[in-house]
Amino acid sequence: MTLFRIGRYAAAAAAAFVLAFSAMPVWGAEVIGGGAKPAANRDAVTGPGVIGTPASGRRITEELKNQTKIVTPDTDVPENTGIYGYTREDALALADAILSFEEDASSKEIAVSYLLSQIWYDPQNLMVGDNGEHVLMLYCGPMADYEKSYREALDGLEFFSNPIVMFLEDASGSLIVGVQTGERFTEQQAAANYAGAQKLLAVLQDVKAKTSGMEQGDAAKFICDYVTDLFNYDATFDCNAIGPAMTTGRTACVGYNALTELLFRHAGMRYCSIVAKEKGGDMEHIFGCAEVSGHWLVFDTTNYDRDGSRDPFWIFSDRYREGMFYQDFSLVGELTDVRL
DSSP states (O other): OOOOHHHHHHHHOOSOEEEEEEEEOOSSSEEEEOSSOOOTTOOOEESOOOTTSOGGGOEEOGGGGGEEEEEEEOOSOOOOOOTTSOOHHHHHHHHHHHTTTOOOHHHHHHHHHHHHHHHSOOGGGEEEETTSOEEEEEEEEEGGGHHHHHHHHHTOBTTBSSOEEEEEEOTTSEEEEEEEEESOOOHHHHHHHHHHHHHHHHHHHHHHHHHTTSOHHHHHHHHHHHHHHHOEEOTTOSOOSHHHHHHHSEEOHHHHHHHHHHHHHHTTOOEEEEEEEETTSOOEEEEEEEEETTEEEEEOHHHHTGGGSOOGGGSSBOHHHHTTTEEEEEEESOOSOOOO
């Protein structure tokens, strides 16, 4: 299995790539989509497609669907010096351990590539857009991977809060996934992310050990309590990813849900994220459902941690109760047997 085709793409990039471009609303990231066909119910938008950001800030614009995006390899970028004391093999092993529960080979390849690109500095993954924006390539693969790659982005990136994710097609028809980084992504940033990923793995291993042997219902309750003890809600949405939250202890719903999912999956329970829109408002929200002792139940650990208290309304719940406050539910995943 080739896990790091993104490097192969960047190494081969000698000329500019002209890429079809459109913007679409997503949950936890703004996604800029290209050569793959977008979902039929998604309109082109501009503005931050960020969970927790008022959707009224979006401007519908059909013209974006047929615009062109050009990205080229970044030039004169520093090499990886190795001064931070870990190797690519170390980073790969860490990513593989965090995602060890994933049984679908292609889904795991995509998820590992996304995470590895954030915790290991590879100068060949650095690109520049035609407006000077810096782009970190996360994945390169066949266009058939579009749907799985898109769903992976919907769940949020581990180390980018409120990211702008780009889905592009190169001249050969390959799918290219990248994230805009503001400033150029650096070896120091990758090393900081690596340290955050180490903290994340330690948490996953700790909770897995503590829940080993528990009934699934007891393990689920333990996980929800653990997440709310570890995190505080970031109402500014500045920290909205699991990686930074491992250091700051603060996150909005993307981080809450990401850790909840990882803990459930490591405990051997199936989990699927859900996105929804607040009733009577413009806020978007992500939470999840898990199969516990044969029953699919809703677990919204963000709201479970509301005002620093543990409100049992939001866990071991169902669509009816969550539907009192949210609407337009969409599953983020391939599960077909979910019954809420």
